[in-house]
Amino acid sequence: MPEKKILVVDDDPYILMSLEFLMQKNGYSVIVARNGREALHLAEQEKPDLVLLDIMMPDVDGFAICEYIKQQPALKDTIVVFLSAKTRESDLRKGLELGAAKYVFKPFSTRSLIKEINQLLH
Amino acid sequence: MNSWIIAGTAVAYLLLLSLIAWRAESVRKKGKSWINNGYVYALSLAVYCTAWTYYGSVGRAATNGPDFLTIYIGPTILCALFWPVLLKIIRICRTQGISSIADLVSTRYGKNFSLAILVTIFCVLGMIPYIALQLKAIATSFDLLAGTTGKTDQSIWKDSTFYGTMLLTVFILFFGTRSVDAAEKHEGLIAAIAFESVIKLVAFLAAGLFITYGVFNGFTDLFQQAAAQPQLQQLFTLQENNAYTSWFSMLTLSFFAMLFLPRQFQVNVVENLDEDHLKTAGWIFPLYLFIINLFVVPIALAGSVLYPITSANPDLYVLNIPLEKGKYLLSLLIFIGGFSAATGMIIVETIALTTMISNHLALPLLFSNNRLHQVPRSNLSAIVMWVRRGSILLVIGLALLYDKLVAEQYSLVSIGLVSFAAVAQLAPAVLGGLYWKGASKNGALAGLAAGFSCWLFTLLLPSLAGAGLLDESMLANGYFEISWLKPHALFGLNTLDPVSHSLFWSLLLNSSFFFLVSINSRKGTTETYQAELFVDFLNKDKYAAEPAVWRDTASLPALRVLLQNFIGPDRAGSLLQKYATRHQISLTTSTADPRLVQFTEKILAGVIGSASAHILVSRVAKAEELSMEEVLNLLKESQQLMELNKELKRKSIELTRASEQLSALNQQLMAMDEVKDEFLYTVTHELRTPLTSIRALTELVHDNPEMPEPKKTEFLAAVVRETERLSHLITQVLNLERFESGRQLLDLQTVQIKELIGETLSDIQPLTQLKRLRIELQYDSPDLTMEADPALIRQVLYNLLTNAIRFSPEATTIIITATVSGNYLEVSVSDQGKGIPETSLELIFDKFYQAPNQTLKKPEGSGLGLAISKKIIELHSGKIWAQNREEGGACFIFTLPLSQTNR
CATH class of the missing domain: 1.10.287.130 (Signal transduction histidine kinase, dimerisation/phosphotransfer (DHp) domain)
Structure with missing residues (x-):
């Protein structure tokens, strides 16, 4: 079984740094995107199994990226997990309605996050 | 014609009048009324048309042209357009038991004695010539008819005027003093007056018809003949220079006369039974005036055509023409018509004056007498009656005297105008009192005194002088030989006719004094209270009740005795009983309800005038008058109720x-x-x-x-x-x-902008070096100082510079400028980055705002730098904004006032 591929999207370099380390450590293949446009491009090109998606980004926001992914037939099996500092009930509901499997609030625990990811991908 | 026939007819006519009056009163006792309708009310108003109208209008038309009409246009305007004024007066007089024009003025200004006396004296002075004029008319028409003109014996015992007057006096004594309450209606008298109005109208129309159609061949013939005479044409065009002022003053005079002439006040207000009659009278009375004036011009023209050269008295054309044509019966009818016009006026005027004289002159004099100081025990109503009768004789006697001494010299109309000018003086005090709360007693006194004096000196005294009673030279030379005191050209004003001249000066002085003294005088409690009542309360509602002015209750028996003394025990008892039942007041208590005190005063006011009544009641009731504050409180309460909605x-x-x-x-x-x-x-x-x-x-x-x-x-x-x-x-x-x-306070110091920029630059030097950036400084005047908080301004500079460094590509230039424009320092920081999207130029100063074109990575700043900078600059009363440079890159600019003290 080939390595599962995860796309990590965030505009904060340190968050990207920690997530990249965490996923690699747990045996996943990691691609990182530092803004919305990069994320869309990489999602289409790499067809990741799972996308860890930030919402507040200066160019394209995470909701729009999720919506786009869910509309692509080629990406219909891609799992989306939101990682966001937006902690409002309405944001959570919106994220799940757009088809995300999980909506995780920042700051998150790397220990529980990796458990969730493992469950989603096996 | 035989003078016995004429005299007999006159006596028969007076007997007929008495019969009518007597019948009307007996009908009244059965609970019906002849006079309780608008038509009779309108006919009673027609007492306005006196012998002056009957004979004088023709005379005036024949000598002065159509200006006689103004005397009738004034009342028409009043009845048709200004009837609310009349309505207000009627309501006030009914609720306050007011019985004369003098009483009205006195009551309005705090039931003041002096005002009542002043108005009474001048009304008497003003009206005596007018009554004399009527006597003169009766006498001259009698003499013409009897053919005794010019043969008048100087002995009073052979004078027709004297005997006519005696007859009339008996009638007035009988029907004018039937009731002790002057505010009570004279049912019989008014019926007789209305009848007289019909008679004079019928007789005058008969004369007009005969002259137009019997002597001439209708209007066309008459006017054609008149047109042939050039001197007549002049009469019917306005040629005199001051014709317009003359018309205006006559209009004003007649307007006020209709309101204030004592006899008009009597019929308009005192004898008014129902204010709704005013509506009917509003058109019937003007119609009456129109009809009675229809033949004035034709008769005047006929007389002028028939007697072009002779000195026939134009006042008597109406009687002269039928008489010369041999129509004796018609002449007799016309004589009776004139007789009725004259007697109607004399009767009503005398009664009105009598009420004033007895209530405001004679009775107060009696009550100030020590023997009557205590509550009177004798039957006072008899005293009141005798005082009235004495007053009637006095008025008629004075008129007779004036007639003998003065009236011979003047035409009917000019005598009448003297009287009109006298009552016009009441206008400021009455109208001002009705509509202006600020009008004061002292103002009214001053205005009236000034107006009346002016009238006396410019009209009455000259008329006496004209009759030879005073030195006639003063007419030409002025009083005391002072030229600017000429009675007909006061202060050199010589372009007006005597009446307009007098009216102008007297009303000017009157109103000025009235106004100026009013606004400069303090008012007493009663006065303030009455002012409120007159201007605001009493006229609001047809059934408005008056609020009580008495605080303390009075002894009921004492009150009853007082009332009995004046109106008799029966009437006093029944009035009190009625009032008590209506207002659910007990009459068995020993102290009287305040409303009963008020009611008693109102009844007494009708008998002896409000000023006397006020004093008598306060003496008996021993009630203190309310203080100013309490009166105002009372008024406020009523006002609150009335304006609750x-x-x-x-x-x-x-x-x-x-x-x-x-x-x-x-x-x-x-x-x-x-x-x-x-x-x-x-x-x-x-x-x-x-x-x-x-x-x-x-x-x-x-x-x-x-x-x-x-x-x-x-x-x-x-x-x-x-x-x-x-x-x-x-x-x-x-x-x-x-x-x-707003908790941040500025630590203001005098600083050099050059220093602040220098310090900031050294702080960020590591950053600029890292990106190999060049800093370019452009100072306008390097030593420039300003007032600011240095730490805060450095913070702004730091924010702007770190922003600029962040967005500057490597090895570019950042330009800093500091220039002065006006009282402001302007600092700019420019970079050579890619600039700011136009839509974000303002938004970037919002908290945490991020321009959408920053795709690379999250800026290192807090997202609050610009928001804080903006706050700091605003605290200094400056402005901060961003713009894009033409050559590329962003530019942030802020301004600061050089001095913070006068911002």
């Missing part, structure tokens, strides 16, 4: 408005709350980001002891930087909060 409506409108304001405010608060919420949410969001990195990185280091050392160092360094970022963010949020709440 208005108030309620206003309150509910206010409530609606308040609730609207409240909901608007609430929305505003909610909006502010939302802003606050949004800010807090954004702040926590911003705090979460560094926290996320810190937590994730430390967990990873902790959970992975096998992590290679370089990696571990990288992670921990990141944790340190994120911790710094976090604390910087918190500091900035707290800073901003301080600026926004």
